[in-house]
Amino acid sequence: MRNSSPRFTSFTLPYNLTLDQPYRHSFSAFEPDGDSLVYRAVQPATGSLVTPSCGTPIPYVFYQAGQFQDPTTGQMISYPAGQFSTAFPVLSFQAVNGVAVPQYNLNATNGELLTTPVAQVGDYSVPVQIDEYRQLNGTWTLIGQVTRDIPYGVRNPSTNRNPTISSLQVTGAAAIQPVDQPVLVRPGQSVSLTLNATDPMQARPCS
Template sequence: MRTTTRFRWLAALALWLGPLLAAHATHLLGGEITYAPVASTTVGVPRYHVITRLFRDPNSSADSPVITLYCNRGSCAATTAGNFTINVVRSQDSSISSLGCAGTFPRIYKVSLYETDVDLPTGQWTLSITEANRAAGLINMPGSVYNTLYVSTYLDNSLAAQDSSPRFLSTLLPYLCNNQAQRYSFSAFDADGDSLRYEFRLPEMSTSFSVPVVSGCGTPTSSTLSPHFMLNSATGALTTLPAPSIQQGIYVMAARVTEYRRINGSWQPIGYVTRDVTYVATGSTNQNPEFTGLRLNGAATTQPLTQLIRVQPGQTVALALEAADPDAGQALRFESQAPGVIPGLNLQTTGATSALLT
């Protein structure tokens, strides 16, 4: 009788752990959800095009050709009236190789897109996904491989029916070389001209431990905020924190961009987007290049890089940029993904150490 009980217990344990153990191979590196209004197909009901972006480790054999998008109004409980889910098929899968640190192997990862249109009647909506599981060995998240990846986006279309979420300017994952100035930010573009505020958040996981997940609720993981970066609340720029040394490895950080709109004379929060990403901290003898000068609209003299540039709506601005590399014999390359996000933005290389941003 004791043997029978033991085998029943082992079988139950295997059934409970099975989904988690199988999920180890997924190695999710991050994600985000964005939205934009599209033509309504039902009178009086706003309709949105929703894009979910997942960052994945290409060395994993696991795949997610279909994800579940949770659309919750008011409460995240599955039983709340009006809440619904929709299965979304992957529309695009691409590989990206980051430059990384000199003398190290480039970081290669996949970016998967999942796109769908949804009707969201007037209310306060939270759009979310839960995918299993996170990458193993994240230094600032103990037991990361046992945590699901939960990301959410919020919109209040009772205040602003015609609203596009902020869009991040880059899909490149961050990296850190010997605590030097980094080459990444959480800066975003808002097509409606809403005011944006940036803040760090603890990465989240689903509150549901069942498989499949039965609710769209999230909760902070047992992790810490990034130990390496400060986040500018007005611009989304990341600045490295001074430290004599860093522990090399993979870390996780999450940031939220909240948009505010002036409605009836007061600023109201109308939505937010959360991005959850991992980054690599590694050692390198290379020194990062730096911008050394900026000339505004053909000015004869440069101005400080930190000086505020005031621009009026519709005004054309030209920024002549100069850069230098402290390591002898290094060639510079100017590159940005922002022109693919901000209409009319252009970056042109004008010399070996110069570029023009208009």
């Protein structure tokens, strides 16, 4: 059976992430054989020249209790002490009705990662594994895996704030396209998008 491994479509790193600001990062991959892909978080591993397979798991450490600021309301929210894990490798919380809820949302279908780093600046290791499945004799069978481990750097909010997209105009559309909705196009159709945004560090519109 011939097989080609999935290929990551972007190698952009999520550098200079800002505390208390939501971020999206894409682990999206292309599979040339048309196999089905499933994205999942895995434990980071290390190796050396003696063990180049990088098969030694890195143990997760504990983090202390603390507070973060809700980027929407400005309210200070407390969170308890805990331990990092495969499902929670970054100190990332969102405020839900005044309560800190762990936030590490990895979409198993398309590889989109949504986090809101809080409280502590530093560097984290965020690995994601892609499992490749193919239907053989009527049964979905795991035929390959590929892993990408990226550095996740979190910095102080005094150096940067995220811009906010205020509107999205699609050429030929009758109305403004909602910024949080997919843009629907037909095969072969040319698409022109205009994004309008504001940056709180610049205090002026940008596009």
